[in-house]
Amino acid sequence: MTAFAPAIRLEGVEEDVMLSAYLVDPNRTNYRVPEIAREHLGIELASEIAGIDPDDARALQAADFTFQLAAVLRSKLAGLELEEVYTGIELPLVEILFEMEQIGVRVDIAQLHEAGIEIDREVGRLTGQIYGLAGQEFNINSTIQLGEVFEKLNIETGKKTKTGRVSTSFDVLEELAAKYELPKKIMEYRELSKLKSTYVDALPRLISPRTGRIHTTLNQAVAATGRLSSTNPNLQNIPIRTEMGRRIRAAFVASPGFVMMSADYSQIELRIFAHITGDPVMTQAFQSGEDVHASTARAVFGAKTPEQESEYRRVAKIVNFAIAYDIGPFGLAQRTGLSRAEARKVIDNYYQTYTGVRHYMEETPNLVRKSGLVRTIFGRIRPIPDIGNRNHNLRARAEREAINAPIQGTAADLVKIAMVRVYHRLLKEKLGARMIMQVHDELLLEVPEAEVEKTSRAVREEMESVHELTVPLVVDIGIGKNWMEAKP
DNA sequence: CACTAGTGCAA
DNA sequence: TATTGCACTAGTG
Numbered sequence: 001m002t003a004f005a006p007a008i009r010l011e012g013v014e015e016d017v018m019l020s021a022y023l024v025d026p027n028r029t030n031y032r033v034p035e036i037a038r039e040h041l042g043i044e045l046a047s048e049i050a051g052i053d054p055d056d057a058r059a060l061q062a063a064d065f066t067f068q069l070a071a072v073l074r075s076k077l078a079g080l081e082l083e084e085v086y087t088g089i090e091l092p093l094v095e096i097l098f099e100m101e102q103i104g105v106r107v108d109i110a111q112l113h114e115a116g117i118e119i120d121r122e123v124g125r126l127t128g129q130i131y132g133l134a135g136q137e138f139n140i141n142s143t144i145q146l147g148e149v150f151e152k153l154n155i156e157t158g159k160k161t162k163t164g165r166v167s168t169s170f171d172v173l174e175e176l177a178a179k180y181e182l183p184k185k186i187m188e189y190r191e192l193s194k195l196k197s198t199y200v201d202a203l204p205r206l207i208s209p210r211t212g213r214i215h216t217t218l219n220q221a222v223a224a225t226g227r228l229s230s231t232n233p234n235l236q237n238i239p240i241r242t243e244m245g246r247r248i249r250a251a252f253v254a255s256p257g258f259v260m261m262s263a264d265y266s267q268i269e270l271r272i273f274a275h276i277t278g279d280p281v282m283t284q285a286f287q288s289g290e291d292v293h294a295s296t297a298r299a300v301f302g303a304k305t306p307e308q309e310s311e312y313r314r315v316a317k318i319v320n321f322a323i324a325y326d327i328g329p330f331g332l333a334q335r336t337g338l339s340r341a342e343a344r345k346v347i348d349n350y351y352q353t354y355t356g357v358r359h360y361m362e363e364t365p366n367l368v369r370k371s372g373l374v375r376t377i378f379g380r381i382r383p384i385p386d387i388g389n390r391n392h393n394l395r396a397r398a399e400r401e402a403i404n405a406p407i408q409g410t411a412a413d414l415v416k417i418a419m420v421r422v423y424h425r426l427l428k429e430k431l432g433a434r435m436i437m438q439v440h441d442e443l444l445l446e447v448p449e450a451e452v453e454k455t456s457r458a459v460r461e462e463m464e465s466v467h468e469l470t471v472p473l474v475v476d477i478g479i480g481k482n483w484m485e486a487k488p
Numbered sequence: 489c490a491c492t493a494g495t496g497c498a499a
Numbered sequence: 500t501a502t503t504g505c506a507c508t509a510g511t512g
Contacts, residue, residue: 294496393500405503
């Protein structure tokens with residue numbers, strides 16, 4: 001037995017310990033053995049303490065502590081009634097995530113390169129225009145230098161960052177763009193340079209020489225709500241909103257003989273919101289297959305004709321989000337262009353229509369004060385330690401977290417369970433499709449061209465029947481030769 | 489090289 | 500004065 005053998009054996013067990021620690025306290029940020037040992041055993045790895053030779057102690061000690069931790073955490077999981085989440089959701093998912101990472105995603109470098117050349121040309125043109133408007137050359141990427149240029153030209157809103165410097169954020173630039181040319185050009189510059197540095201330049205460097213594909217890391221114990229996260233690269237924030245962004249997404253392509261299939265849950269968080277709050281009006285809207293944003297437009301803005309419905313639908317959609325995040329009249333006004341007084345009336349109207357929602361919003365903080373935590377419908381917990389904080393801002397934030405975590409977390413649970421079910425269904429039906437990404441409410445698969453119909457049916461069935469709620473779950477499926485085309 | 493600040497991409 | 504993430508560049512020490 002060599003010295004590093006315990007460290008190797010540790011890998012599998014460490015996964016269990018890490019996941020247990022995550023479920024017991026999803027708010028923590030570090031799931032390495034030393035930190036977990038300190039937290040749950042009250043002891044430290046000798047190798048983490050200065051003066052002890054780590055080569056000597058680390059592996060054996062880490063293994064020892066890990067086994068001690070397994071017992072401690074098992075009983076903590078039981079005490080918190082988290083065994084079901086652990087064995088029913090997280091553990092079955094481990095091997096599936098591992099396989100997704102191994103398979104990777106195919107990216108067409110040539111398409112990215114082409115987009116990069118166009119971006120360079122446009123950014124060069126914008127740079128010249130910006131220097132001209134500024135009357136000087138400077139580093140456009142520097143918020144400090146850009147702020148100085150704005151001050152010199154008396155282009156300002158007075159808004160400052162938290163450290164007291166001139167803010168050059170999107171909101172500020174947008175406001176200034178109504179009066180000045182320079183901020184408009186900065187916005188165009190930022191959009192393109194962001195896409196270039198974060199995606200067009202970065203993604204090709206991450207293609208594995210061995211597989212020719214991109215292999216992200218899917219983190220199972222990071223997000224406080226139970227969501228997955230993705231790093232190196234983050235494949236959960238691939239652009240889609242702008243024209244150039246869509247071209248980047250289109251560079252994620254299916255392997256030869258395969259097509260991309262994207263299956264996403266329609267309005268999953270709002271449906272869960274209806275289920276959790278038990279609101280009869282929202283529930284009824286979903287049950288009858290209505291467009292819920294449109295029905296909010298009718299209820300809150302009194303939209304009567306189809307024309308009025310579509311006129312107010314955009315704002316109604318923001319209102320639905322605004323309530324679920326509890327952003328208040330100020331936040332709603334800022335995001336809709338309504339006045340604060342109007343926004344307050346809209347929120348009042350909303351609560352008069354959706355009385356079940358109002359009840360949930362009022363009662364959640366009270367319930368949290370009793371237990372110190374909230375749960376998803378599957379029992380996953382999120383501790384809310386700041387619910388009794390004397391600092392108003394921290395307490396208000398804690399209340400929003402308490403309201404939102406069961407919604408976001410239940411969606412995360414449902415998608416995780418769906419992944420396990422889809423995976424086994426594909427095996428059972430001997431389908432050649434492979435799951436390659438998850439983006440919170442969406443599963444991305446590569447599907448053999450000849451099996452699209454069968455796979456589509458299987459995926460939809462598993463996802464829509466993943467768990468019975470008071471409202472139906474609806475899945476939209478799209479097919480294409482790349483990720484952009486596949487978005488339904 | 490490690491760290492923070494500011495910004496912006498996604499659901 | 501919106502939830503959850505990750506990552507880029509600038510700038511500091």
